[in-house]
Amino acid sequence: MRAFIKRMFVISTIFTLLLLTGCTTPSKENRAEQDAAVKTEKALAAEQNQTESSQSQEQTTATAQEPTPAAAEVPKPQKKSEEPFFEPYLLSETEVLHPPYEWGDCTVCHKDSNPDKSKNYDLVMDPPDLCYQCHDKDLKEGKKFVHGPVAAGACTACHNPHKSKNKRLLVASNINELCTSCHTAKGEFLHKTQNIHPPVKDQCINCHDPHTEDFKFQLKADGKKDLCVMCHVDKKERIETSKNKHGAINKPNGCQECHDPHGTGQPKMLKADSIMNMCLKCHNQPLKRDEDGAKLINMAKHLKENPDWHGPIQWGDCAMCHNPHGSNNFRMLKKPFPATFYANFDTKNYICFECHESKKISEKETTEYTNFRNGTQNLHYVHVDKKKGRTCRACHDFHGTKDYPHHLRKKTKFGKINFPIRFIETPTGGSCAPACHARRYYDREKPIVNTK
Numbered sequence: 001m002r003a004f005i006k007r008m009f010v011i012s013t014i015f016t017l018l019l020l021t022g023c024t025t026p027s028k029e030n031r032a033e034q035d036a037a038v039k040t041e042k043a044l045a046a047e048q049n050q051t052e053s054s055q056s057q058e059q060t061t062a063t064a065q066e067p068t069p070a071a072a073e074v075p076k077p078q079k080k081s082e083e084p085f086f087e088p089y090l091l092s093e094t095e096v097l098h099p100p101y102e103w104g105d106c107t108v109c110h111k112d113s114n115p116d117k118s119k120n121y122d123l124v125m126d127p128p129d130l131c132y133q134c135h136d137k138d139l140k141e142g143k144k145f146v147h148g149p150v151a152a153g154a155c156t157a158c159h160n161p162h163k164s165k166n167k168r169l170l171v172a173s174n175i176n177e178l179c180t181s182c183h184t185a186k187g188e189f190l191h192k193t194q195n196i197h198p199p200v201k202d203q204c205i206n207c208h209d210p211h212t213e214d215f216k217f218q219l220k221a222d223g224k225k226d227l228c229v230m231c232h233v234d235k236k237e238r239i240e241t242s243k244n245k246h247g248a249i250n251k252p253n254g255c256q257e258c259h260d261p262h263g264t265g266q267p268k269m270l271k272a273d274s275i276m277n278m279c280l281k282c283h284n285q286p287l288k289r290d291e292d293g294a295k296l297i298n299m300a301k302h303l304k305e306n307p308d309w310h311g312p313i314q315w316g317d318c319a320m321c322h323n324p325h326g327s328n329n330f331r332m333l334k335k336p337f338p339a340t341f342y343a344n345f346d347t348k349n350y351i352c353f354e355c356h357e358s359k360k361i362s363e364k365e366t367t368e369y370t371n372f373r374n375g376t377q378n379l380h381y382v383h384v385d386k387k388k389g390r391t392c393r394a395c396h397d398f399h400g401t402k403d404y405p406h407h408l409r410k411k412t413k414f415g416k417i418n419f420p421i422r423f424i425e426t427p428t429g430g431s432c433a434p435a436c437h438a439r440r441y442y443d444r445e446k447p448i449v450n451t452k
């Protein structure tokens with residue numbers, strides 16, 4: 001199991017690295033490019049597979065006609081239908097013999113000293129008591145929850161009492177094959193669902209005990225949260241130590257508020273068809289912050305009323321900015337963002353620069369980094385890049401807007417008052433008239449001298 005987790009960890013680390021290196025400039029085009037790249041890779045792989053298999057078929061037919069010394073090297077074409085769905089991990093190299101059977105004294109279990117299938121093979125008693133002559137009953141059914149077939153004494157549904165080609169005398173060479181021989185719905189689910197939770201694909205007993213456990217569904221720990229963080233130690237640390245915790249995780253279903261423990265077909269085993277729809281299942285009403293009772297807007301309503309959505313929201317991915325498991329940053333953001341209207345400017349304090357060029361703010365003069373300029377004078381710089389600079393929220397909304405382009409908000413909240421910004425766009429610039437100053441104009445081609 002350790003080895004498995006380690007293996008998966010290495011794989012996921014590689015993936016994360018790939019993602020990190022590939023995702024520094026997420027734009028729609030970029031995504032499309034990435035998608036296309038992935039598709040091309042997949043297509044190439046598929047083509048290669050095809051050519052490989054047709055080649056090997058050609059070679060096999062060739063060797064069948066004229067056997068050559070090289071025949072042994074020719075790989076045999078594998079027929080899909082003969083491949084087992086589950087890896088036969090449990091196959092033992094040597095046949096497993098149950099010691100009392102191996103000892104040859106059949107009468108520990110049978111009435112007859114020489115039981116024969118055609119004659120008398122009556123048992124001295126029925127399982128499970130038969131087995132409890134030697135095995136500890138407490139280990140098999142001593143805990144709060146006992147697995148159906150164990151409670152029914154059907155030990156032989158899973159174990160052969162004499163011998164087996166599989167470890168633990170099991171009747172199947174793979175745990176999942178064993179479990180799904182009765183739990184057929186789960187078997188169907190495994191066959192047809194994408195994004196199955198890796199430990200589920202591996203073996204059911206990573207989480208469920210086959211006999212008995214103290215937690216519902218014979219789980220090795222409480223399945224809402226404790227079980228999950230047994231393996232996901234990084235999440236345990238995050239949910240316990242984050243300054244801004246997510247109320248979602250403290251709801252009765254814990255991790256299962258958002259994730260299904262086996263999988264749903266959706267990425268990350270989410271219980272909705274996109275991250276955004278997951279979030280909006282709860283954020284469809286005003287909520288209160290646990291830490292201080294502060295009111296949080298009804299995000300579903302906000303997005304419905306403001307259909308010009310910010311890029312990552314168009315992609316349905318709120319988790320590009322927020323960490324659903326909590327964070328030390330304001331509003332559980334993945335990177336910092338100032339909590340206040342004014343802040344000393346520092347590029348490190350703005351999650352925005354994960355995707356947008358910071359020079360759009362920090363270059364005093366520019367002809368390229370921003371359109372918010374009067375001639376070459378950068379008005380982002382004027383407003384934002386200083387001690388007590390205005391934070392982006394003074395002018396932009398980060399989720400959705402409606403009235404103005406460029407995600408400019410209609411009203412800016414200053415203290416308790418909402419001031420309208422009254423933005424007017426022109427082909428080469430614009431103007432606004434917030435409470436802070438009278439209407440001022442900017443023009444990228446013919447800089448305007450604002451007198452007031």
Ligand code: HEC
Nearest residue numbers: 100101104105106108109110114115116117121156161162
């Ligand atoms: C640990 C207990 C145990 C021992 C020891 C044991 N058996 Fe069995 N045997 C069983 C059980 C339980 C069944 C019934 C299996 C079932 O109902 O599916 C069985 C069934 C049988 C059967 C009939 C079904 C079959 O699998 O062919 C034969 C024959 C048999 N045993 C022979 C033997 C012989 C011979 C020995 C001694 C070499 C022996 N057993 C030792 C538990 C035992």
Ligand code: HEC
Nearest residue numbers: 096099100108127130131133134155156159161167168169
């Ligand atoms: C006469 C005593 C005896 C009886 C009765 C008995 N067992 Fe065992 N069983 C053993 C011994 C001894 C071992 C080996 C223990 C070990 O390796 O730790 C064993 C091992 C096993 C194992 C583990 C095999 C492995 O490869 O690790 C299973 C499973 C098992 N028994 C199931 C059963 C079942 C099911 C029954 C009832 C049908 C049963 N036993 C009845 C003595 C018994």
Ligand code: HEC
Nearest residue numbers: 128131135140149150153154155157158159168175205210
């Ligand atoms: C649903 C299938 C299933 C049933 C029913 C079942 N077992 Fe098991 N048993 C398993 C599996 C799977 C393992 C291997 C667990 C592992 O390797 O961690 C196992 C392991 C064992 C072992 C060896 C390891 C250990 O935990 O001691 C013994 C002994 C055993 N079972 C006895 C029994 C007895 C006795 C019964 C009936 C009371 C029984 N089993 C019923 C699936 C089952």
Ligand code: HEC
Nearest residue numbers: 147148149157175178179181182183204205208210217218
């Ligand atoms: C011989 C058939 C059989 C096999 C094999 C079997 N189970 Fe079960 N399982 C049952 C039965 C019967 C129940 C009880 C169903 C109920 O209470 O509704 C059950 C119940 C469960 C439950 C609780 C479900 C609930 O709704 O309460 C879980 C979890 C479970 N099994 C997991 C497993 C795992 C994991 C394996 C493989 C190690 C396995 N089962 C193998 C027959 C089997």
Ligand code: HEC
Nearest residue numbers: 176179180183186197199200203204206207208217223261
């Ligand atoms: C990562 C841990 C994990 C693994 C691995 C796992 N399960 Fe579960 N399983 C759970 C949890 C957690 C629940 C409880 C769900 C709940 O609280 O509603 C559960 C519930 C169940 C149930 C009862 C509820 C239901 O979904 O029907 C069955 C049956 C079950 N599991 C079977 C299996 C089988 C079969 C496998 C292997 C193919 C397996 N599980 C692998 C964690 C796991």
Ligand code: HEC
Nearest residue numbers: 005008012198199206223227228231255259261267268269
């Ligand atoms: C036995 C160990 C184990 C347990 C218990 C476990 N997981 Fe996992 N989980 C893994 C491994 C291994 C991976 C794959 C590597 C990774 O992404 O960390 C994984 C992956 C995931 C993923 C990412 C899936 C994807 O599509 O990328 C999520 C989400 C997840 N687990 C949630 C949970 C939840 C929720 C629970 C509790 C119900 C849970 N895990 C319990 C081992 C476990």
Ligand code: HEC
Nearest residue numbers: 225228229232235239248249254255257258268275319324
């Ligand atoms: C509010 C919904 C929500 C809850 C509750 C939640 N998660 Fe997640 N989880 C997500 C989302 C969304 C993602 C995808 C994140 C991303 O793409 O950056 C995710 C991703 C994951 C991953 C994959 C690795 C990663 O960080 O991207 C794991 C593992 C995971 N969650 C485990 C857990 C565990 C364990 C719990 C309970 C302690 C839990 N989650 C609770 C929403 C949730």
Ligand code: HEC
Nearest residue numbers: 244245246247248257279282288289290318322324331332
């Ligand atoms: C199961 C319900 C639920 C789901 C699903 C959910 N949330 Fe929350 N969220 C809450 C609750 C309750 C609060 C308020 C309590 C708190 O966290 O302090 C909250 C608070 C927040 C906050 C404010 C946190 C702070 O510290 O100020 C943000 C941001 C947030 N959620 C984003 C998300 C995102 C993004 C998603 C989707 C990945 C999501 N939520 C999914 C229930 C949920």
Ligand code: HEC
Nearest residue numbers: 276279283295296297299312313317318321331337393398
């Ligand atoms: C581009 C980054 C970004 C994305 C994507 C994003 N948010 Fe936010 N979110 C923020 C920032 C920044 C704040 C802080 C806003 C403020 O205080 O002015 C915030 C604040 C919030 C709040 C608290 C609102 C309040 O009333 O103070 C919630 C709830 C929230 N986001 C949920 C979501 C949900 C749900 C999604 C996906 C639909 C999402 N966010 C997507 C950046 C983002």
Ligand code: HEC
Nearest residue numbers: 352356360369370371372383390391392394395406429430
């Ligand atoms: C004083 C108001 C104001 C503040 C504060 C502000 N912006 Fe802007 N921003 C604008 C205006 C007005 C435009 C539209 C310029 C145009 O196209 O005419 C704009 C445009 C943008 C654009 C579109 C591309 C461009 O530069 O033309 C981005 C991206 C942007 N702002 C990001 C930010 C970020 C990030 C912050 C905070 C670090 C921020 N803005 C702070 C007013 C502001």
Ligand code: HEC
Nearest residue numbers: 027028309310311312320351352354355392396398406407
């Ligand atoms: C995860 C990447 C990402 C992050 C982080 C991000 N943005 Fe954006 N932003 C985009 C994308 C993609 C677009 C283009 C699509 C659109 O118009 O929304 C965009 C567009 C904009 C625009 C409008 C540009 C225009 O000319 O219409 C503004 C303004 C903006 N972002 C401000 C911000 C601010 C302020 C932040 C920090 C709170 C931020 N963004 C964080 C990805 C991001």
